[in-house]
Amino acid sequence: MKFKDYYQALGVAREASADDIKHAYRRLARKYHPDLNKEADAEARFKEIGEAYEVLKDPEKRAAYDDVGKRWQPGAEQPPPDWDSGYEFRGGEDAFAAAGGFGGEHSDFFEALFGRHRAQTRSRAPPRAQDHHAKVVIDLVDAYRGASRSIRLQMPTLDAQGHVTLRERTLDVAIPAGVREGQHLRLAGQGGPGFDGAPAGDLYLEIAFRAHARFRVDGRDVYLDLPVAPWEAALGAGVDVPLPDGSVVQLSVPAGSAQGRKLRLKGKGIPGKTPGDLYVVLQIAMPPAPDEAQRRAWDALARLHAFNPRDHREAA
């Protein structure tokens, strides 16, 4: 077990006042809160900050922590003998804790020093079945066709001693076609167990899409960049367009299409009662460096056109 430097976690000095600690915590909590910060490590960092604050804001806990810190050899993996005995705590619980935030799980270091007050407090809660929440990542094609997926979940469970352990379980879920990013699936009866014959809670899965190399998604609409040659854009062309569900449709590119022109394939977005649309965004791609004959052809084109693409800038 490693010593946790709570002062470092909050970026404050050892002699920081209670006010300094509160300010540092509030600033960092806003910065790393997982609802506000979508970086992958935000949640871990937020929990670390929360644990540090829980100790340092409480004068009794802070004094015990400082005392342990003085006796702990710098860099040592092992704590000093009897380091965690002889401290007593009231084990208070704040009013909003039952409603739940992102905090609540503690490091081994914290639990060794301060015990598991929170877990014990929770186990005294009324025996109402809890609804559980988790996130699941699916592919865009699953939203088009629907899918049967096995989903592995880590469920925190309380053991008889009130210790939180992670239990893994696998659920086979029928993901309905038409589900969109950010929506939630409800699985009845798959949440926490019911007590005294009460029904089990429900499980809610938040849907996220795995990023796709070609398709982008906005709600029920899907976007695809489609490269076209300059002459295809100029003269019009029939081109094959791949859809997220694996099928291919023919699209006619109108003559005289400009770079970035959006062509709508109605109803080819994510399916549903109101299906989304698929937008094909034309990207005019230049051919590789021309050989002599091609260079002459471009030159002939240039002579034929009295076109200056920068004209409009003068006019503006």
Added chain:
Amino acid sequence: MTTLSFLQCQVVEEEVQLSLAELCQASNAERELVLQLVEHGVIEPMGSAPQAWVFTGSSLQRTRVALRLLHDLELNLPGAALAVDLLDEIARLQRALQAARPSR
């Protein structure tokens, strides 16, 4: 392929409506706190009296985010209400930005 063993589910935002009791249960929140969220306009039920209230499925997500902000950041209710609105707006803008951005 047998599909019988696969769990069926509902899309909360489209197929689910929640009563006040169900919303409290699904968000693990005290009834009093949910009443306050309604009062501050974080969530807006249909129906006149609390016993007749019906919440849309998307109220659940807003409730859960508001509760986390209240708890974790020590916000007050008007602050949390504002933050939930702004987070929704940021999510909408990010989706639009993502859709508008060429892939390379």
